[in-house]
Amino acid sequence: MDLSYGPGYEQFRNEIRRFLEEHREQAPPPRLGLAENSAAMRRWQGILVDHGYACRTVPKNYGGYGAEEDLLKTIIIGEEFRKASVSAGIASQGISMLVPTLLRYGSEEQKREYIEPTIRGELIWCQGYSEPEAGSDLAGLKTSAVVDGDDFVVNGHKIWTSTAREARMMFALVRTEPEASKHKGISYLLISMDSPGLEIRPLKMMTGHAGFNEVFFNDVRVPKRNIIGRRGQGWEVGKATLVHERNMLGASDHSMTMLQSCMKVLDDCGALDDPLLADQAMKLAARTMAMKYHSLRMLTDKLKGRSPGAAGLITKLNGCQLNHDICKLAIDAMGEGGILREGSRRVRDRGRWQSEYMFQLGLIIGGGTAQIQKNIISEVGLGMPREPKTPQRGTRE
Amino acid sequence: MDLSYGPGYEQFRNEIRRFLEEHREQAPPPRLGLAENSAAMRRWQGILVDHGYACRTVPKNYGGYGAEEDLLKTIIIGEEFRKASVSAGIASQGISMLVPTLLRYGSEEQKREYIEPTIRGELIWCQGYSEPEAGSDLAGLKTSAVVDGDDFVVNGHKIWTSTAREARMMFALVRTEPEASKHKGISYLLISMDSPGLEIRPLKMMTGHAGFNEVFFNDVRVPKRNIIGRRGQGWEVGKATLVHERNMLGASDHSMTMLQSCMKVLDDCGALDDPLLADQAMKLAARTMAMKYHSLRMLTDKLKGRSPGAAGLITKLNGCQLNHDICKLAIDAMGEGGILREGSRRVRDRGRWQSEYMFQLGLIIGGGTAQIQKNIISEVGLGMPREPKTPQRGTRE
C-alpha cells in the first residue's frame, strides 16, 4: 500500500508545474464540459501537443509527441492542470475516440491525412453511432451504406450526435452487409458533414440546452476509401475505443469536486445545521470516498496489468447515481431557491445544480442504461445467466 | 366522504361493548400471533360463536350463527375486541380457509362432519399447499395421489406447514392427474395427521422459533371420499380462499399499532431528540398513514361492490416492507440494546423487535415473494406483458 507516486514521477510533476507557471497566461479560461472551438484554444492545444501534455502518445510522424504510454503521467498531468485551474486542452471525440481508432485500424494514408489536424483542433469530428430505433441495442443500427461505383451511398438517421454543427467530419457505424449477422454487418466510415443530402437537426435537452443533434442521411455519397478497417469489421473497430482509459479517475474526481461544491452550498445555506441534510451529506461523503479509493484500486490493477474483474464494471453505474444524488441534496439545501435556473435573478452557481441534476439523470440513461449495466454486472461480474432470448414472445400480441 | 359508520352500526358496536363488559373475564389473555389451542380458548370460542362474534356467517345447521355477510360488522367486531384487548377467538387456518372452502365446494356430508368441530376449535387443521421444489410456483407442486382401491395413496413432501404438530387433519393440494396441464392436475384432499407413513419435522426459523414444519408422505392412504370438489378441480378449490377478506384492514391496523409501539421506543430511548431517527420515524408515519387510508379506500370499494383494480394489489407488498422498516427503526433507536433477543437481561419488549424484523422479512418472501407481487402489479395492474416463457433457455448449460 503506497499512495505516493515515487521520485521519478514527482520530478515529472515539477516539470509540469514549471510549464504551467511559464505558459499559463496563454491558456484560454477553463470551461465546464467539452472544450470549445476557438482560435485561442487551438493555439493552446498546439502548445500542449508540442510539450507532450496533450495527445502525448501519438507518434511524432503523425504530429504528436511520441511519448510512451504511462498512465501515471497522464494522471499527474490531469491533477496538475486541474489544481492550477488551467485548461488541459481540447477534449473532443475526435481526439479521444477517432485518433486511437486510426492508429490501430487506419491505413498509413488515413493516418497522415487525419491525425495531425485532429489533435491540433483544426479538424473537428462528431460521432455517428446511436440511432433512434437502436437505443441501448447499439448493434441493432439500421443506417445503410450501399456500394455504388466508387462510393458508399448512405441512408438513415443518427441521434445523440454532439458537436454535429461544429464538426467537419463524422466517424460513423453503418450497415454495409445487411445479410450478415447483427454484429458482422457493420462498417466504420468517415463522412464529410458538408455532403449533399446530410441534414442536421439540433436536439434540445430537458436542461434547455441543445447539447445533441440528430443527423439525417438521404443518399449521402461517401468515397469507398473512407472506410476504416474492412467491410463488416466496423463493430470491432468502433468498440475498441468506446472505453476511454483517460477518464478512469475522471469520474470519481468529478464526484469529489461536486461533493465539495455541494458542501459549500450546504454551508452557505446553513443546511449543515439541519441534521437531516447534514446526515445526507455524510452518506454521500461516504459513497464518494469509497468511489475515490475504488478508482485508485482500479488504477493499481491497471498499472500492474491485472484485470479488475467485476469490480471494474460498477464505476459508471455508481458514479452517475452518486452525482445525481449530490445535486439533489444541493437543491434541497437551497430550499425554494433550489428550483431557480440559469439566467434567473438570485440563482446560485448559474443554475448548475438543476442542470447537472438533470444531466446526470441523462447520463444514468446514456451510454448503456443503468438497466443494461446491471445486466452486465450480474452476467459478466457475478456469472448469472443471460435473459432467455425470445424475439417472438413478450412482444405485443 | 364519511368516516362514520352510521347509527345502525353504532348500535351494533354498543351491543358488542355490552357483551365484552359482561363476558370479558371468561376470555383467555390475548396473545400475539395465532391463538393457542387450550381448553380456555375453546370455551371462549364457543361463547363467541354462540353470540355471533366469531364465524358469524356460518349457517346455523353447521353450528354457526347464521348471520348475513356484513363487512362493516366484521370490522367493528375487530375494532372493539382490539380496543378492549380481549381475544377475538381462534384465528386458525381451519376457520379462515377450510370452512369457507367446505361451504362452497364440500358435500353435505363433509360439511356436517367438519364445520362445527372446526369453528369451535375442537378440530385443528393444518394446510398442505407449499412444497420445497415449487416455492413461488405453487401450482408446480409434485406430491402425488394415486388411486388404489378406495383410497388415494399419497407420496411427497410439504413445507411451511404451521400447526402441523397440533393439527388432527390437513387440507392439502396434491397431484392426481399427472398427465393433465399444471393447474388441471391438482385435487384438494383432507388427510388425517395420524395416518401411517406421515412424518412431521419441525422447521426452525431464523428467529429461533419453529413456527413451521415439513410434512413427509410415504404411501399415506387417504379415503377417496376425503376429496373436496372433483378430481382436477383442486387448484380452483384451493385458490378461492387464499385471500382472506377478514384481513383487509388487518395489515394497516397492524402497521399502525407497530408504529405506535415504535414511537414509544423512540421516546423512551430519547431517540426523538436525534433528528435523524425522528426524521425516519416521520417517513414511516407518512407511509403508515397512507396505507391506513388506502385500506379504508379498499374497504369502501368492497362495500360498494366495486373492484379496487390495481390499487388492491399493493397492500401486501407495501405492508410487509413497511413493518420491516418500522422494526429496523426501533432497533436503531435502541442502539446496542437493539441486538438483544428474547430471554436476555435488559431486553426490551421481550425481543419483539428483532424477531418481528426477521419475521416481516420472511413475510416479504412468504405467500408470493415481493418479486412475484411486482410481476402481478405490473401485469394485472399496469397491463405490461408477461415474461416470455422459455423453459429450456436461461437454465444452466
Added chain:
Amino acid sequence: MDFGLSPEQELFAHSLRGYLSQHFPMQRVRTLMEAEHRADPERIEALSGQGLAGILVPTDCGGSGLALLDAVIAAVELGRAATPVSFHSAFVAAPYLLSQALPEPSMRGWLEAIAAGKSLLSFARLPAKASSGKWNGSASFVADAMVADAFVVASGDDSAPEFYLLPAATPGLSVEPLLNIDATRVLGDVSFEAVALPARSRLPIADPAGALRRVLDAGRIVLAADAFGAAERSLESAVEYSLLREQFGRLIGSFQAVKHMCAESYAELEPLRALLWYAAFAWDEELDDASYAATLLKSHCCEVATEVVANAVQVYGGMGFTYDCDVQIWFKRAGYDRQMWGGPSELRARAVEMARAGV
C-alpha cells in the same frame, strides 16, 4: 363509512380531465411555457370557466363554495395536464384568506373578480412587519408576481401574522421575475419600499395565526396533489411508451427490470391518493390531525413523486431526456412542488414537533 369520492366528484375529475386535454393539450402548455412572464387573461378566464378560480370562493360571491377535497381533485388534474397556473396561490391561498375576511365589504368585490377570472391574485409572505404604516422589505418566490393584479400578503412571524391586500399598482411595490425550472408556474420577488398602508388594506381575520397555519396547510396539500398528478401521469406515460418501444427484439415493457421499476413506482404512489383525500378531508373538517396529515403528506408525496418521475425518465431512455418528450415537463413540475412551501426534511422536522406534542 364511505372513504372515497362521491359520484359528483368523480364526474368533476373526469370532465376536468377531458376539458384540459382538449383545451390545454401539451402543445398549448409548451406555448404558454415560452410566454412565461406575460399576462394571459384568456388562460385564467378559461380555467375560471371550469370553476377552478372560484372553487373555494363562497357561493354568494360567485364561487362554487366547494371544499379543499374538491380543490385537491382539481390539483391532481392540473398536475397531470401540467396546466400553467399557480393554483395553490391564486385559487387556494388568496381566496381562502379573503373569504376569512369577508366581514370587510371590499373583499366581496375581489372574491367575485377571482371567481369570474377577472382578477389574478397572489399569496406572498413577507418576514418584515409593517411599522408605523410604512413597509420595507421583500417577499421571495411569490407565485405569479409579474402578472398578479394584487397580492394577499402575510407579514410577520407565524405566531402573530398580519394580512394585507395590496394591488400590484401600489406605490413603492415593485416586482422582479425569477426564472425557475418549471415554466408552467412563474415566480418573482416582490419588493416593498416605504409602502404606505391604508387602513382598509388590512384583512380583518379573527384568528390570524390559525388562518396562516390553515392557508399553509391547504397550499401544501394542493402542491402535494399537483406533484401526485404529475407523477401519476408520467408513470402512465412511461408504461404506454414501454408497450410501444422495442429493444433487443422485445417490448421494453416485457423486461422485468422495467416492469418492476413501474410496479414500485405504482406501489409507492398509489396509497398517497388516499392520504391526499384524507388530508383534505381533515382540513375541511378541521380534525385534530389536519395539520399533521398535511405536513406528512407534502413531505412524503413530493419525495415519492421525485422518484416516480425520475423512473419514468429512465423508462423513456434517451428520449426522456429531450425537451420534446413531455416527461421533462412533469419532472420539473414535481421539482417545483417539492421545493415550494417547505421541502421534505423541513416539513418532517415540523411533524416531529407535532408528534411530540401528541397530535
Added chain:
Amino acid sequence: MDFGLSPEQELFAHSLRGYLSQHFPMQRVRTLMEAEHRADPERIEALSGQGLAGILVPTDCGGSGLALLDAVIAAVELGRAATPVSFHSAFVAAPYLLSQALPEPSMRGWLEAIAAGKSLLSFARLPAKASSGKWNGSASFVADAMVADAFVVASGDDSAPEFYLLPAATPGLSVEPLLNIDATRVLGDVSFEAVALPARSRLPIADPAGALRRVLDAGRIVLAADAFGAAERSLESAVEYSLLREQFGRLIGSFQAVKHMCAESYAELEPLRALLWYAAFAWDEELDDASYAATLLKSHCCEVATEVVANAVQVYGGMGFTYDCDVQIWFKRAGYDRQMWGGPSELRARAVEMARAGV
C-alpha cells in the same frame, strides 16, 4: 502508487480463508453458537495459531506486530466465515491499548498471553470515573464478558479517559450475560461494586484521549470489515443458490429481478472494500482524515451490509428464513456489527462535526 494488498496480504487472506473453512466450517460455527457463554480455550488457541490473536501484538511480545490493514483482512475473513470470536475487542482493542502502555512491564506478560492464545481479554467502557480508589458503576454490552480472563476498561468521558486492566477475578467485579441475536459473538454486562484499584492496574498511556479515539476508530473499522465479509459471503452464497434453484421452469438467477438485486448489492458493496483498505491505511499512517474515514466507513458499510444480507435472504426465498440456511447467520452477524460501537446515524452525526471542523 500501489493502492491494494501486497502479495503477502493476499496470501494471508487466502490461507486464512482456507483454514477457517476447514477448521471452522459452518457446522462447527453452529455448534459453537449453541455453546454461547461457555469458555472455549480450544477455539482461541486455534485462532491464535493462525496469528489472529497476536496480529497487533508487538513482535517482541510474541505477536506479529502487523498493521490494522492486516487486521482488516482478517476481519473480512472472520465475517465471511462467521467465526465465533469478538475480534474487535479481544484481538484489536485490548492488545492495542496494552501495547500503548508497554512502558509498564506487567503489560508484556498480558500481551504474550494474548498472542499465545492463553488469555482472552475484553475491552469495556465504563462511564463512571474511579474516585478515591473505589469504583462503582457498570459497563454495558461488553464482548466476551462471561469468558474473559481480564478487562481493559476505559473509564470516564471521551476527553479525559483513564484506562485500567482488571482480571475477571477482581473482588467487586461481577458479570451477567446478555443474549444477542448473533450467537457468534457473546456479550455481557460488567458491574463494579466498590472495586479497589491497585496502582499497577492503571495503564500508563501518554495521550489517553487520543488513544481512546484510536481504539474506537480501530474497532469500528474492524466491525465494518466484519459486516463487509458477512455481506459479501451472503451475496456469493445467494448467487450460487440462484444458479441451482429453478422456478417456473427457469433458474431463478436468470430472472432480471434477481439479477438486478444481486447486481445492486454488488455495486453498493464492492467500493467499500477500497474504503476499508483506505480507512485502515489512514489509521496505520495516522493521516489527518483517519478518524473521519473510520466514522464514515462504519456508518455506510453497516447500512449497505444490512441491505445486502436482506437481499440475500430474499433470493433464497423461504429457505433463507430458516435456521438451517446459513444466510441467517450472516444476517445476524451484520446486525450485530451495525449496532455495536455506534449505529449509522450516530456516527454520521459525529462525522458532520469533523467535516465542519474542516477534516
